[in-house]
Amino acid sequence: MDFAVRxxxxxxxxxxxxxxxxxxxxxxxVVGSDEHFEDLATYQARRQLGRLLGRRGWLYPMSxxxxxxxxxxxxxxxxxxxELGRFGLDLPPYYDxxxxxxxxxxxxxxxxxxxxxxxxxxxxxxxxTWQLLTExxxxxxxxxxxxxxxxxxxxxxxxxxxxxxxSLHGADAMWTIVRTGEPDDRHHNLAWFMLDAxxxxxxxxxxxxxxxxDKNTVFLDDVRVPTxxxxxGENRGWEVASTHLDHEHGLRSDRVLGRKLDELxxxxxxxxxxxxxxxxxxxxxxxxxxxxKEVVRLLGIRNYWLTMEGSPRTYEGSQGYLMEKTAxxxxxxxxxxxxxxxxxxxxxxxxxxxxxxxxxxxxxxSMHGGGTGEIQRMLIARHLGLGRKATAxxxxxx
Numbered sequence: 001m002d003f004a005v006r007x008x009x010x011x012x013x014x015x016x017x018x019x020x021x022x023x024x025x026x027x028x029x030v031v032g033s034d035e036h037f038e039d040l041a042t043y044q045a046r047r048q049l050g051r052l053l054g055r056r057g058w059l060y061p062m063s064x065x066x067x068x069x070x071x072x073x074x075x076x077x078x079x080x081x082x083e084l085g086r087f088g089l090d091l092p093p094y095y096d097x098x099x100x101x102x103x104x105x106x107x108x109x110x111x112x113x114x115x116x117x118x119x120x121x122x123x124x125x126x127x128x129t130w131q132l133l134t135e136x137x138x139x140x141x142x143x144x145x146x147x148x149x150x151x152x153x154x155x156x157x158x159x160x161x162x163x164x165x166x167s168l169h170g171a172d173a174m175w176t177i178v179r180t181g182e183p184d185d186r187h188h189n190l191a192w193f194m195l196d197a198x199x200x201x202x203x204x205x206x207x208x209x210x211x212x213x214d215k216n217t218v219f220l221d222d223v224r225v226p227t228x229x230x231x232x233g234e235n236r237g238w239e240v241a242s243t244h245l246d247h248e249h250g251l252r253s254d255r256v257l258g259r260k261l262d263e264l265x266x267x268x269x270x271x272x273x274x275x276x277x278x279x280x281x282x283x284x285x286x287x288x289x290x291x292x293k294e295v296v297r298l299l300g301i302r303n304y305w306l307t308m309e310g311s312p313r314t315y316e317g318s319q320g321y322l323m324e325k326t327a328x329x330x331x332x333x334x335x336x337x338x339x340x341x342x343x344x345x346x347x348x349x350x351x352x353x354x355x356x357x358x359x360x361x362x363x364x365x366s367m368h369g370g371g372t373g374e375i376q377r378m379l380i381a382r383h384l385g386l387g388r389k390a391t392a393x394x395x396x397x398x
Contacts, residue, residue, distance in 0.1 A: 008075075011075050011076070011079060014076055015083065018058070018079055018080055019083050019086075021056075022084065022086075022087065025049065025052055026087050026089070027046075027048070027049060029041070029042045030042060030045050030046050030087070030089065030093065031087050031088060031089075032088050033088075035167060036168065036213045036214070040169055043094070043168065043169045046093050046094040047125070047128065049089075049093050050092050050093055050096075050125035050128075051125040051126065052125075053091075053093070053125060054123060054124035054125030054126070055125075056070070057069060057070030057071065057072065058070055058080050059091070059092055059099075059123060059124070059125050060092070060122070060123045061076055061077040061080055062074065062077045063103065063107075063119070064107075067115060067116065067120055067123055068119060068120035068123035068124040069119075069123045074304070077091075077304075078301070078304070085262075088263070092125070095130075095166065096122070096128050096129055097129060097166075097175075098122050098128070098130070098131070098173060098174075099123065101244040102129055102131060102175040102194070103119055103122055103123070104244055105175075105192065105231065105241070105243045105244045106118055106194075106231055108240075108243045109231050109232035109236075109239070109240045110232070113228075114228070114229075117228075118194055121172075126172075127172040128171050128172050128173075129171055129172065129173045129175060130165055130166035130167075130173075130174045130197075130218075131165070131166075131174070131175055131176070131244075132162040132165055132174050132175065132176035132177075132218055132220075133145075133162065133176070133177060134164045135161060135163060136163055140371055140372050140374075140375045142241065142245070143186045143190070144186075145160075145177060145178060145179055145190070146160060146179060146183075147159065147161065148160060148179050148180075149191055149193065149225070151180070151234065153227075154227055155224045155225060155227060156180075156191075156193070156224075156225050156227065156230065157222055157224055158193070158201075158220045158223040158225055159221060160178065160220050161217065161219050161220070162176065162218045162220070163215070164207065164209075164369075165204075165207075165215055165216040165217065165218050166204075166215060166216050166218075167215070170204070171197045172196075173194060173197050174194075174195045174197050174202075175192070175193065175194045175195065176192075176195060176220075177191070177192050177240075177241050178190065178193065179191075180237070181234075185235075189235055190235065190236075190237030190241070191230055191232075191235065191236070191237040192230070192231045192232050192240040192241060193225055193231065194229045194231065195223065195229065199224065199225065201220060201221040201222050201223035202218065202219070202220060203218070203219040203221065204216050204218055205218075210361065210364075210365075213361075213365070261293035261296055261297075261327060261328065261331070262293060262297070264289070264355070265290060265293050267352045267355040267356070268286065268289065268335060268339075268352065270352065271343075271350060272286060281338060282338050285334050285335065288334065289331055289334070289335075292323075292327040292330065293327065295323060295327070296320070296323050296324045296327055299316075299320035299323055300320055302316065302320075303316050303317055314384075315380040315383035318375075318376040318379040318380050318383075319380055321370065321371070321376055322373055322376035322377065325367050325373050328359075328362055328363055328366040329363045329364075331359060331363065332359055332362065333363065335356060335359060336356075343356050344356055344360065
């Protein structure tokens with residue numbers, strides 16, 4: 001059975017245009033660079049690339065052109081994403097959950113004035129945004145957040161703490177979900193805000209994690225946020241969050257091609273070739289890894305298409321995300337068995353050793369971020385009508 005994605009002559013011509021432009025404009029410093037460890041100059045090069053993409057409408061190619069996006073079709077967006085992948089880059093080429101996730105919530109729930117004010121800087125690459133969701137006592141159970149927002153007329157005053165935030169080198173803006181109602185009124189006591197990252201009372205503290213992929217803790221101490229930055233209305237934050245949670249659970253555009261598994265495949269296939277192995281266990285492991293990465297890629301393309309076409313969807317996002325999580329975890333165990341513990345050291349001086357060490361860490365981390373594997377299974381079951389029925393407060397995202 002052939003699952004290849006094919007393109008028309010017009011789409012192929014657009015691909016040549018994109019490839020030529022990227023070849024001329026992608027800074028050499030960002031090619032092969034790991035965003036989690038790069039210096040400030042390399043990060044700034046990423047941001048400049050984002051601004052250049054934004055001017056062409058390629059940074060958020062399917063977002064409305066009148067708001068700074070490209071207004072392009074799904075086929076063009078896939079071509080841009082695939083061509084950026086040739087340089088080891090995602091779309092956008094830097095961490096920007098404000099665009100990848102937050103913009104979907106603003107498009108669905110924001111007023112026309114909020115859309116015109118908040119979205120163009122994101123879509124044009126002028127603003128990079130962090131999400132502030134997880135707290136020390138609220139992760140997969142996002143409705144348990146304890147950060148509060150007190151209404152003072154033309155402002156809300158925010159107090160609380162968020163963890164596992166962002167990346168290196170700061171942000172221009174942040175979006176968050178906080179509590180505006182009574183603590184016991186779960187799902188009906190939340191609100192969704194956009195914040196200027198420069199507001200007084202916001203403190204960012206580096207958070208060092210296992211595996212070297214550091215995040216940040218963000219403290220909010222009497223942060224005064226204009227009421228105009230409340231999206232969706234007071235105590236309606238769960239409805240707003242439902243939109244970006246669906247995107248995070250397997251529908252986000254930067255997961256379309258399963259690029260992390262693609263990179264892993266390139267590493268281990270290269271190592272196997274270097275060792276010229278004909279070991280049947282090794283060959284079977286490689287075959288299974290290839291199948292899993294292709295399944296993740298195809299589910300990603302399907303989910304991206306469903307999302308951007310506005311087609312009805314239920315379990316698909318969680319299904320794709322769970323497959324990515326379990327494939328990454330499977331690879332950690334299978335590659336350790338296939339190559340042996342010595343492959344995780346510099347004993348054989350092979351360049352793949354570092355990548356395999358990172359993969360062992362990702363096998364653990366991947367099951368937690370963006371909702372655990374158990375959460376994804378629960379969402380799939382509920383959408384299929386198994387177990388407890390979906391609750392009335394969780395609307396279908398648009």
